[in-house]
Structures are given as C-alpha cells and as structure tokens.
Amino acid sequence: MFKVMKNKDQFSIRTPEYLESYDPFHNSISLNQIAINIQEQIKVKGDSLRCLDSMAGTGIVGRKMREVFSGIEVVFQDKSPGMLSSDAYQNDERILSDVTAIGVSDELFDIIFCRGGLNNLGEDDYPKALREYLRVLRNDGIIILQDHFAKTEEAKEAINQIEAEVANIEGRSDKTYVPTIEELRGLVVGDGGVFSNEQAFEICLSMKDRFVSKGIDNFDLSKISKILEGQKTIEYEKVEDDIILVYPIFTITFKKVAPIVKKSVYERTNADRAIEFLEDENQNGFFSSYVNIARDAESLQRAPNEVFSSIVITDTLFKNRPDSELASNFQYIEKHAQQGQLTFFEDRNLLPPDTDTNSLGYSVLLENRRVDSAVVNEIFDAILAYMDSNGIVQVWLSKDRPNHLDCVVATNATYFAYLLNRGDEIKRTEDWLIAVLDSGQYLEGSRYYHSPDSFLYFLGRLMKFPRIAEKIQVKLGQHLQKRIGETDYPLDLAMRVILSDSLGIQNDSEKQKLMELQGQDGSWPTDALYREGRKLIFYGNKSIPTAFSIKALNH
Structure with a gap:
C-alpha cells in the first residue's frame, strides 16, 4: 500500500526537477502545435508580441517559444514560489499569483498559452481562470490551451474518476477537474471569446512513472484498473505492475474579439x-x-x-x-x-x-x-x-x-x-x-x-x-x-x-x-x-x- 501525504495539492507535490525531467508533453508535436498558433499571430501582427506563459512551472514552453521566435517577449506566471525561483529562470519577468487572480492590469498580452496547467484546477476555478485570461488579453489576441481535455461526456467521466484516484494515491486533498472541449468552449464564448482552432495528438502515460517521479514507490493501481475496465473511451494497456494510458491531448485556441465599434x-x-x-x-x-x-x-x-x-x-x-x-x-x-x-x-x-x-x-x-x-x-x-x-x-x-x-x-x-x-x-x-x-x-x-x-x-x-x-x-x-x-x-x-x-x-x-x-x-x-x-x-x-x-x- 502507499503512505498518505496530507495537505498536499497539485502544485506543492511537483518540484522543478520533476517538471524539467519528467513531462510526457515534452515532444515536438506538443510544442509545434503551440508554435503554429504563435506563428499565425506573428504573420498578422509582427513578432513584437507580449506573451504570457501561464501556470508555467519552470517555464519550459515559454523558453522554447522564445528560442523559435526571437522577437517575442515572454512573461511567466505561476502560483508556486519554488517553481519561479528555479535556476531555469534568469532575468525573466515572473508573476507569482493564482491563475484565477493574475494580479496585473487589463489587456497586457497578445498571446496567452497554458500547457498542462488548467487540469490542475477544480471545477469552480475553470470559469474564473478563463475569465481572467480574457481580461488580461488584448483584443484580437489568442489563448492557447493544451491539455488532456475530454472529447465526450463519457471520456470526461472516466478521466475524472482516474484523476480522483490519482489524487488519492498522491495524498492530495484538492479535487481537479477535466472538462469536455464543448464545455471549455462554452465558458470562453460566454465571456467574449470565440473558438478559433483545435488540434490533437496522443501521449502514452505510464502510471508507475507518474507516481515514482513524485517519490511514491508503493501504490495500488487496482481501482484505476477497475475504472478503465468499465469504460470504452480511453485506450490502455496493463504491463506487469504498471498501466499505460493513451491520453488524447488537445490544443484549443480561442480569440478575444474586439467589441464592434459602430461607425454612426x-x-x-x-x-x-x-x-x-x-x-x-x-x-x-x-x-x-x-x-x-x-x-x-x-x-x-x-x-x-x-x-x-x-x-x-x-x-x-x-x-x-x-x-x-x-x-x-x-x-x-x-x-x-x-x-x-x-x-x-x-x-x-x-x-x-x-x-x-x-x-x-x-x-x-x-x-x-x-x-x-x-x-x-x-x-x-x-x-x-x-x-x-x-x-x-x-x-x-x-x-x-x-x-x-x-x-x-x-x-x-x-x-x-x-x-x-x-x-x-x-x-x-x-x-x-x-x-x-x-x-x-x-x-x-x-x-x-x-x-x-x-x-x-x-x-x-x-x-x-x-x-x-x-x-x-x-x-x-x-x-x-x-x-x-x-x-x-x-x-x-x-x-x-x-x-x-x-x-x-x-x-x-x-x-x-x-x-x-x-x-x-x-x-x-x-x-x-x-x-x-x-x-x-x-x-x-x-x-x-x-x-x-x-x-x-x-x-
């Protein structure tokens, strides 16, 4: 069995070393899909764009994008002091805040990207975070969200059951939430954004590696196995003492539309x-x-x-x-x-x-x-x-x-x-x-x-x-x-x-x-x-x- 770690949450359980060394998102498809959207904005607005890497962790995505597009400026936001004090950062501008209250003035950024971050939030915090993104985004700017969102209600139910058991094994008290893409779209559209683009790819996620990378060596995967056996939307494979999940990852882009200015x-x-x-x-x-x-x-x-x-x-x-x-x-x-x-x-x-x-x-x-x-x-x-x-x-x-x-x-x-x-x-x-x-x-x-x-x-x-x-x-x-x-x-x-x-x-x-x-x-x-x-x-x-x-x- 496993030792329960009390008073933990998604943000405190991760370390800078964990994010730098273990992240199934670190692949060319993931970064390319984000880069394509940034490149489209550069075509329209030029490369002097101010970007926010939200829930940035150690800033891997923002640094990669800056390497590709040398003209952009990237500001990094995270709620973890440990993350933002990582040696990965040098003289970068950093914002220590919660994503639901970023703490900056309106319309500061041309692009906001968040990769693998939103699904650390609870259900009630989703609309708050998305509303905050739209507040700090300039008109005609874009929001790029990349995570394992659900395509259907059945997939959402299965993923959230799995993530609840993951939280239990990790000893976390917080409740995270994975919405459907349509649910996400509805939240953004309701606050003045418009759907722009959707891309997808798949990752193979080892449950064993996921726990071991966080220092958890003893764990019971039987409940996760039972959840998977009772659904048909998530592909998986049992390998000895491990379960490999095939998670679809979606890159969803929204645009903030400027209010229509009537000419007369x-x-x-x-x-x-x-x-x-x-x-x-x-x-x-x-x-x-x-x-x-x-x-x-x-x-x-x-x-x-x-x-x-x-x-x-x-x-x-x-x-x-x-x-x-x-x-x-x-x-x-x-x-x-x-x-x-x-x-x-x-x-x-x-x-x-x-x-x-x-x-x-x-x-x-x-x-x-x-x-x-x-x-x-x-x-x-x-x-x-x-x-x-x-x-x-x-x-x-x-x-x-x-x-x-x-x-x-x-x-x-x-x-x-x-x-x-x-x-x-x-x-x-x-x-x-x-x-x-x-x-x-x-x-x-x-x-x-x-x-x-x-x-x-x-x-x-x-x-x-x-x-x-x-x-x-x-x-x-x-x-x-x-x-x-x-x-x-x-x-x-x-x-x-x-x-x-x-x-x-x-x-x-x-x-x-x-x-x-x-x-x-x-x-x-x-x-x-x-x-x-x-x-x-x-x-x-x-x-x-x-x-x-x-x-x-x-x-």
Missing part, C-alpha cells in the same frame, strides 16, 4: 431595427415561412409550421450565444429534439426525419452543450445507416420515401460528423463533396437548395476543422471569386459576404448592395433558402435573409 448612429439604428424585426417575428422560437412560386416572390400562403427556419437562424446568428435576445430558439429546438429524430415540419406526419434538419439541429444543440453526447451519436448512427451504396449520406432517414443525394445536405452532415470527431466515418461523402466543388456541379443548385452559393457557404463552415480546411480553403476562394457579382438576391449576397470575410477576400461592393436592401422595418426582402425537391415550390420568409444579412454586416 445610422448604422447602429439599422442593426437595432434588424434585431427588433427578428424579435417581432419570433413566436417562442418559431418563425413563419410562406409557400412561393419563385424564391423572392411575396406570398400570403403560409407554409405548415416548420422547425428548420428556427434551426437555420439559430445556427447563423445565435450559435454560441445562449444568453442572446432570441434564447427561446434553443428551447424551441430542444422541445422538438425530445421526440428523437428531428423533422422539417412540426407535424411529424408531413415528412419523415431527414439528414439536414438533424445534422444542423443537433449541431446547434451540441455546440451549446444542450444535448447529451450519447443522443447525438445515436442520431449520427441513423444518418450513417441510410448511406447509399457508395458510402454517401442521403437526404431521408426513412425507407418510406425515395432517397436522394444533395450536396448541401451532405455538407451539413459532414460538419456534424466532424463535431462528433467521427469525420473518418464519412470520408466518402467528404470526397464526393470535393468532387462536386471541383467539377462545378453545384452551379446547377442541389435538389433542395437552389442557389449555388448555399453549397459554398455551408462548405465554408467546415473551415473550422483543420483537417478538411487544408483541402478546401484555396479551392473555395477560387470558386467564390467567380460567384461574386453573379446575383443580387439578399441571401446570395449575404452568404457570399460571410464567406468572403472568412477567407479574407475583399467584397465591399456586395456588402454595400446588401446594406442598401434593408427595409424601413429593419428586415431584408423575402428570399427562399430551400425548395421542395425539383418542384418550383419555394419556402421563403424575411427572417432567414435578415439573420444572414446581420451576420454578413457584423461578421
């Missing part, structure tokens, strides 16, 4: 009127739509109540803003999700569940931490079950209706797959989407989305996932530039402006056209995003083009 009272009034219009149209989360014979035709014929408009508006404008003016959108989507697979219409007898409504709807709920991971994975399993013989996802999640391919629907399913870290299971669909882009097939519109710009816009949403972004970014820009100026429909203009901003392409002419289309009531003209198959029946309203236009003009 006129612009401020237009934005307010647009939001007020949507608030007036919002009926406890539901938005009316109308059946039209042309995409931009006015019509008095109300369509059956449909869920999809609310999902699209929430995804476009209010995703990651659960405290927004239209928070009822989330409750409305959640209410229909309680019935299982989502359907386009409220009346589930009108149409069977479909891939598009479920991919978009459950992506919105997942990104706002409003649905269990087990539920969304079951929904995705159902989407995979209706792939065609070539491994491409189809529109309908039912055998009662002839099935079809639609490149926009498939794009939204691919986004959903990547959110769930299941992109490999939809690889053939991804390949097909790239082929559709390369061939220009999308220019004819898809079965349910008549505008070519819909495909480019929704494909552009995949840019948040690095693995697919590197395949499509250049191509997307080339195709977008050919589309600029082709049409004057409000939705087309808004989608092209949003995508132009995402890709760094100048598109002021279409932004100006879009501004000129706004009506006196704050709305944009009626337009339809989707149609009923190949029929000339369009489902349109003013709410969706207004939401897209708000996003385009405030992107």
Whole structure:
C-alpha cells in the first residue's frame, strides 16, 4: 500500500526537477502545435508580441517559444514560489499569483498559452481562470490551451474518476477537474471569446512513472484498473505492475474579439431595427415561412409550421450565444429534439426525419452543450445507416420515401460528423463533396437548395476543422471569386459576404448592395433558402435573409 501525504495539492507535490525531467508533453508535436498558433499571430501582427506563459512551472514552453521566435517577449506566471525561483529562470519577468487572480492590469498580452496547467484546477476555478485570461488579453489576441481535455461526456467521466484516484494515491486533498472541449468552449464564448482552432495528438502515460517521479514507490493501481475496465473511451494497456494510458491531448485556441465599434448612429439604428424585426417575428422560437412560386416572390400562403427556419437562424446568428435576445430558439429546438429524430415540419406526419434538419439541429444543440453526447451519436448512427451504396449520406432517414443525394445536405452532415470527431466515418461523402466543388456541379443548385452559393457557404463552415480546411480553403476562394457579382438576391449576397470575410477576400461592393436592401422595418426582402425537391415550390420568409444579412454586416 502507499503512505498518505496530507495537505498536499497539485502544485506543492511537483518540484522543478520533476517538471524539467519528467513531462510526457515534452515532444515536438506538443510544442509545434503551440508554435503554429504563435506563428499565425506573428504573420498578422509582427513578432513584437507580449506573451504570457501561464501556470508555467519552470517555464519550459515559454523558453522554447522564445528560442523559435526571437522577437517575442515572454512573461511567466505561476502560483508556486519554488517553481519561479528555479535556476531555469534568469532575468525573466515572473508573476507569482493564482491563475484565477493574475494580479496585473487589463489587456497586457497578445498571446496567452497554458500547457498542462488548467487540469490542475477544480471545477469552480475553470470559469474564473478563463475569465481572467480574457481580461488580461488584448483584443484580437489568442489563448492557447493544451491539455488532456475530454472529447465526450463519457471520456470526461472516466478521466475524472482516474484523476480522483490519482489524487488519492498522491495524498492530495484538492479535487481537479477535466472538462469536455464543448464545455471549455462554452465558458470562453460566454465571456467574449470565440473558438478559433483545435488540434490533437496522443501521449502514452505510464502510471508507475507518474507516481515514482513524485517519490511514491508503493501504490495500488487496482481501482484505476477497475475504472478503465468499465469504460470504452480511453485506450490502455496493463504491463506487469504498471498501466499505460493513451491520453488524447488537445490544443484549443480561442480569440478575444474586439467589441464592434459602430461607425454612426445610422448604422447602429439599422442593426437595432434588424434585431427588433427578428424579435417581432419570433413566436417562442418559431418563425413563419410562406409557400412561393419563385424564391423572392411575396406570398400570403403560409407554409405548415416548420422547425428548420428556427434551426437555420439559430445556427447563423445565435450559435454560441445562449444568453442572446432570441434564447427561446434553443428551447424551441430542444422541445422538438425530445421526440428523437428531428423533422422539417412540426407535424411529424408531413415528412419523415431527414439528414439536414438533424445534422444542423443537433449541431446547434451540441455546440451549446444542450444535448447529451450519447443522443447525438445515436442520431449520427441513423444518418450513417441510410448511406447509399457508395458510402454517401442521403437526404431521408426513412425507407418510406425515395432517397436522394444533395450536396448541401451532405455538407451539413459532414460538419456534424466532424463535431462528433467521427469525420473518418464519412470520408466518402467528404470526397464526393470535393468532387462536386471541383467539377462545378453545384452551379446547377442541389435538389433542395437552389442557389449555388448555399453549397459554398455551408462548405465554408467546415473551415473550422483543420483537417478538411487544408483541402478546401484555396479551392473555395477560387470558386467564390467567380460567384461574386453573379446575383443580387439578399441571401446570395449575404452568404457570399460571410464567406468572403472568412477567407479574407475583399467584397465591399456586395456588402454595400446588401446594406442598401434593408427595409424601413429593419428586415431584408423575402428570399427562399430551400425548395421542395425539383418542384418550383419555394419556402421563403424575411427572417432567414435578415439573420444572414446581420451576420454578413457584423461578421
């Protein structure tokens, strides 16, 4: 058995020698992922950047980054006097403080990085630490967090059980906490940050080495073994008197967005009127739509109540803003999700569940931490079950209706797959989407989305996932530039402006056209995003083009 060491915590149990000699993070992948993010900032701002190495220990990461980027300045923060007095430091600027109260003035740093530190905190300290990072970070600066965060709720539960037993063996009284990536994202977004990037790699962690390096020679791994046997998310191997864990390590980057500075009272009034219009149209989360014979035709014929408009508006404008003016959108989507697979219409007898409504709807709920991971994975399993013989996802999640391919629907399913870290299971669909882009097939519109710009816009949403972004970014820009100026429909203009901003392409002419289309009531003209198959029946309203236009003009 082991000797219990009372009054210990994560910070007092480590020594400078421990951090310098034993750290499974000390590898090129770990440091490269941090360096890549710093390099991107240097491209934009130059190399005279002020960086904070937070929870720095002996400052290994900060020193390595300074070796690579000689122009940056690095300040080191830690709560341990022993760490900051290590011989590894020379004339470096050091801050002795807790990460939840760093003790410096606002907006001092361009970059904050913390590697292997946050998971030493308890659950209650996470929001405090992240809020403090955003306080001391300059506008447009980035936060780089690297640690063994959990991808799913199941992984979180297993990791936290293991870490609780580690604390017990080490004799620590503190309780550490590992959040999911979505939980982490929600905390940062709630305080004014935006998600920027996610990278990952794996480490093999010897439990025996972990304890021996801290001077603990006698320990019992049976409880950890039992935890691992009862879960399926963490890979491991038992080797004699040791257990080797395969921990996924995530490098998550967030950006602090500067508050939007309104240029004039006129612009401020237009934005307010647009939001007020949507608030007036919002009926406890539901938005009316109308059946039209042309995409931009006015019509008095109300369509059956449909869920999809609310999902699209929430995804476009209010995703990651659960405290927004239209928070009822989330409750409305959640209410229909309680019935299982989502359907386009409220009346589930009108149409069977479909891939598009479920991919978009459950992506919105997942990104706002409003649905269990087990539920969304079951929904995705159902989407995979209706792939065609070539491994491409189809529109309908039912055998009662002839099935079809639609490149926009498939794009939204691919986004959903990547959110769930299941992109490999939809690889053939991804390949097909790239082929559709390369061939220009999308220019004819898809079965349910008549505008070519819909495909480019929704494909552009995949840019948040690095693995697919590197395949499509250049191509997307080339195709977008050919589309600029082709049409004057409000939705087309808004989608092209949003995508132009995402890709760094100048598109002021279409932004100006879009501004000129706004009506006196704050709305944009009626337009339809989707149609009923190949029929000339369009489902349109003013709410969706207004939401897209708000996003385009405030992107």
